[in-house]
Amino acid sequence: MQDLLYFFQQLINGLTIGSTYALIAIGYTMVYGIIGMINFAHGEIYMIGAYTALIAITGLTALGVAWLPLILIVALVCAMIVSSSMGWAVERVAYRPVRGRHRLIPLISAIGMSIFLQNYVHLAQGSRNIGFPSLIDGGFNFGSGEGFQMSLSYMQITIFITTLICMTALSLFISRSRTGRACRAVSQDLGMANLLGIDTNRIISATFVIGAALAAVAGLLLGMYYGSVDPLFGFIAGLKAFTAAVLGGIGSIPGAMLGGLILGVAESMTSGYLSGEYKDVISFSLLILILLFKPTGLLGKPEVEKI
């Protein structure tokens, strides 16, 4: 019974982290699906979302606002606006001018952008990690008094529900809206979509903006969950989310969700049963194994090499 509770605790923790990975992974997967490049700076955009949310929360608290839903919503909106603008600007400055060049060039540009943004926040806010108020405390406890107690915190529930709302909204947007349809068309065949009169530049910008907005949501949630942020906050999370995207099949949105959840669970099981130090090793190994043996991921479509 104890063991089972312990197992379920790890599962819940894993699904919590995993669902935020999924939110970030969507940004990677959508951009990859449309222009076939890895947006290395995406992790930084997520980090900037977390910082903006923290600034908004601290500012509102200082102004004496105490009503929690208002604080959260304002923080979320601020984070989404700043991150989306950043996503838009990054695409405009670093990616659009090099689109279609030799494949190494956009990649290096993206890495440069990632380094730039990391140090931008580092210079503005310092390199130390800053405490993030948890705001949502408490939760349910299961299990007997003396043994292991399994807990499901309200924070975790908030993360699940928010992720679910975002995913549903995204799915509806992609399948129903005009822009969503155009997104799908562009990811099928950019050149053809262009010929059919779709403003592909606008669609690509939209992809970056949507991905960045979701990353900002993840930034707020994970900031509260972990309780601190620092400028390197986005680097590892970005890598993890990318792993999730590849795991699920890069280019596939349901794949990103699935990959995120699997990766989160795999990590928390490693921390729970082996050692927390090695959870990064596990996720990188998972990434390498997937790429070697099933590079299309779980839900991706096989690519035929064009000659």
Next chain:
Amino acid sequence: MAANNFRHALFCAIITLIISYPIIGFNLEAQGINVMLTGADTGTVVMVLLAAVMVFLFQLFREQIMGALRSVPNPLPQSSKEPMAENRRAKIESWVLTGIVILALFWPFFVSRGSVDLATLVLIYVMLALGLNVVVGLAGLLDLGYVAFYAVGAYTFALLSQYTGISFWLALPIGALLAALFGLVLGFPVLRLRGDYLAIVTLGFGEIIRILLNNWTTLTGGPNGIGGIPDPTLFGMEFGRRVKEEGNTSFHETFGIAYSGEHKVIFLYLIALVLAVFTALVIRRFMRMPVGRAWEALREDEIAARSLGLSRTAVKLSAFTIGAFFAGFAGTVFASKQGFISPESFVFLESAIILAIVVLGGMGSQIGVVLAAIAVTILPELAREFSEYRMLIFGAAMVLMMVWRPQGLMPMRRIHIELKKQE
């Protein structure tokens, strides 16, 4: 059109404000367990506003500005120009290079110890960048975990000296070969991957190696690192004040000169110089050999290269292994120079700096890479206030280079080959 332009410029200016004001305009400060928010000083706010105005003006007059820029003649030579008097140019070039190397040999005797020490570091970066240049610049494989091989070289020397008391000269080839072996073993599975996947997988490998170094405390000492790494010796002569090892003599006693700490620093510098020149010469030779041409062919068009009988795996592996070999070299020198190593020296940032050197110098170009290594290492030392902004500037420079001048500041010049007409 004008109204449209104005709207776009205004939009860009607003975006600039949104992405800069919240992050720069407010400072988060931890006070105890609470976080306080303070506004930035007026100067910073004015700068942010100024930036927005500049973006606005630039976007508004974009056409005119770009037009004006285009009409400025390019001050740097174009790579496509037909070279003149090839033999003479090559001769002058090799004379100049030899002259520089000779100067570099005597230079340390006339400057301060600190400068020599810095110059040694520059030479280590030169080796690293030349090695990475093979992988990224020539073979077109983006390796973001290059620092892992550097770590293998450094840790090989540190561990071997700790457990077996090996000397620097023996550790140098062993470290390099072991790094090469790592390159071979890690490279074999991952080189089938497409370019961007390769980048992220090598990044992962680099992190795995660092995490292992950090956590395998019994072997590597974890975050505390390994100290007491011996200095190189010169034909059994040590550079310390007292001889540490049985059978060795000390340098200053043999030559009957007063002991000076500078001897060791200069000696290390000379070793690094010789190794850097060796690295440059070997790689230069490789570039003129079939293997070097195969690297470039694979970078240019993998499918065509395969259709001509080049094995993708063999060619990529050779680049990966040779790059790793020189990183191992550099690692051994680094361990000896520092006398102490810890995982801290082998973080992703280090890989990024080496990559920045290669990109700024000009992918494939050796002279460019050497100059960039010097600039990137020395500039932050010259201007201390600059060093804080170093990575910010590197990041921005990488983006700008890719957008405006992807071939780098000193693009690689093609080798001129004389052909005789055949009957």
Next chain:
Amino acid sequence: MLEVQNLSMRFGGLLAVDEVSLDIQEHEIVSIIGPNGAGKTTVFNCMSGFYKPTGGKILFEGKEVQGKPDYKISRLGMVRTFQHVRLFSQMTVVENLLVAQHRHLNTNLISGLIKTPNYRTKEQKSLDRAAYWLDRVGLLDLANREAGNLAYGQQRRLEIARCMVTEPKLLMLDEPAAGLNPAETKELNQLIVSLKEDYNVSVVLIEHDMSLVMDISDRINVINQGRPLASGTPEEIRQNDDVIKAYLGEA
């Protein structure tokens, strides 16, 4: 020398090539023709090892080669060009030819580093061979230009020269006349015939330029919608009713 038996290639639900058979004798020029999308290039991709065929056999000099990796097939002496020219565009013209001779120069790294006499001899030989073929296709004066800077027709000729320095037994040309003007096409015509006559290379040709195909082919295979439609001498093909209906008629 080359025999393709019942070759099939399926991509997901699409059967791109269905039971195609070909045979090419020594000293022969064989063309594959058919409307766009008929699966001609797919047949080439299977023959040169880029695709693993889902069915059928490919025999080269009596040995089965289907499914072998591309670089091994090329080393056996089957070399191809591409529909869209694929040069190493940032490398010089002569370097393009040197790369192609990689396997002739297959010495180890050390002998190259210290320039052993054996290495020097081999290097000189490959330079001579490159010079010969550059002269042959009229590009000797441009040897040190970057390949990407050549005019389109020159790039096409360089691609063929690059194949020829590997000393192939069978040359596969994928639409070599596409984008060439009539004068260049005529030159190409003479070049291909000379490859067969003077260098004893067999040629498989995919081409849309009917006058070129009819002029130089010994035999022609027609493919339509992935299936073989007819094969025979140019004269027979010209008079084949199916072919006229399916292909020539609509052209």
